[in-house]
Amino acid sequence: MADGIRLGLRALVYAVLGGAALIAIGTVVSVLGPMLALDLYTPPVAAWWTVFTAITVQGVPFLLLGTVVSAAIGAFVPERVFQRLLPRRTVLAVPVAGAAGVVLPGCECASVPVAGSLMRRGVAPAAALAFLLSAPAINPVVLVATSVAFPGQPEMVLGRLVASLATAVVMGWLWARFGREEWLRPPKRGTAHEPGGGPRAFVSGLQHDFLHAGGFLVLGAAAAATFGIVVPTSVLEVFTGSAWLSVLLLAVLAVVLCVCSEADAFVAASLSGFSPTARLAFMVVGPMVDLKLIALQTGTFGRSFALRFSSVTWLVAVASSVLVGWWLL
Numbered sequence: 001m002a003d004g005i006r007l008g009l010r011a012l013v014y015a016v017l018g019g020a021a022l023i024a025i026g027t028v029v030s031v032l033g034p035m036l037a038l039d040l041y042t043p044p045v046a047a048w049w050t051v052f053t054a055i056t057v058q059g060v061p062f063l064l065l066g067t068v069v070s071a072a073i074g075a076f077v078p079e080r081v082f083q084r085l086l087p088r089r090t091v092l093a094v095p096v097a098g099a100a101g102v103v104l105p106g107c108e109c110a111s112v113p114v115a116g117s118l119m120r121r122g123v124a125p126a127a128a129l130a131f132l133l134s135a136p137a138i139n140p141v142v143l144v145a146t147s148v149a150f151p152g153q154p155e156m157v158l159g160r161l162v163a164s165l166a167t168a169v170v171m172g173w174l175w176a177r178f179g180r181e182e183w184l185r186p187p188k189r190g191t192a193h194e195p196g197g198g199p200r201a202f203v204s205g206l207q208h209d210f211l212h213a214g215g216f217l218v219l220g221a222a223a224a225a226t227f228g229i230v231v232p233t234s235v236l237e238v239f240t241g242s243a244w245l246s247v248l249l250l251a252v253l254a255v256v257l258c259v260c261s262e263a264d265a266f267v268a269a270s271l272s273g274f275s276p277t278a279r280l281a282f283m284v285v286g287p288m289v290d291l292k293l294i295a296l297q298t299g300t301f302g303r304s305f306a307l308r309f310s311s312v313t314w315l316v317a318v319a320s321s322v323l324v325g326w327w328l329l
Helices: 002-039 043-076 079-085 090-103 108-120 125-138 140-149 154-178 199-230 233-237 243-257 264-270 276-285 291-301 303-328
Strands: none
Touching (some): 154 276, 154 303, 199 291, 243 276, 276 303, 291 303
């Protein structure tokens, strides 16, 4: 009992100190980076530092939340729990897992390690992937934020819920039907976590998942910041006059801007020059496909999976947004 308490306290200290250290590093970088950029007389470098720091600091708390949940699932939740909660048939387990995403307030940074842990505990990959896509998009925090960003427009909240859940379920079914084992590198049992469960397994899993996923979060943030300063704003103005091109443009911007799902509704609301359907596409695509999420998926499930899954998810999310937007907006 005493050993368990000590291990639990140690894990808590690791989590708090690790998150605080990353936030402190990001804060220092955000201060020194622009100063260094000004000294070098390169304003684009200052902009790069600002975007990179914002994405990293924004994602760290949710990444920490996801790794804590992931480690807790792997260490303390018996495999039979998931077998009882989810239907045995994959075609039924996918929508149940997608709807279950509403109970986890977090962004896409948290969903990847949680989905990996679900696969380790015996959940069908199709169901775990449906949960991975739905959790950042339909949780209560995101829906409340959307209602605040679009006051008096409940159809935007409903549209986001329906289009996001439909995308998650369709992608789960597509993976169940067409996915191949060689495309997915599932997390293996006993490699990153102590066998047998318990506090020791929780500490081991927390250390591995946080450090592993944190590195890919940084890589994704750097890629998003680089793209953000390369594309000139004048290019964006060309697309606002076309309804179809505006949808595609905001769907692409959602991938490269990497805005957290708890904040993307406010960004979408500020894009008043675009159609409601285009702004809906921005909110549906962002939590499911962006550069940092692709990087996290690559590190967790392999590059072959990330490229295929992200590409198809983007197409399904855009199609769902257009259909729901035509129906509701």
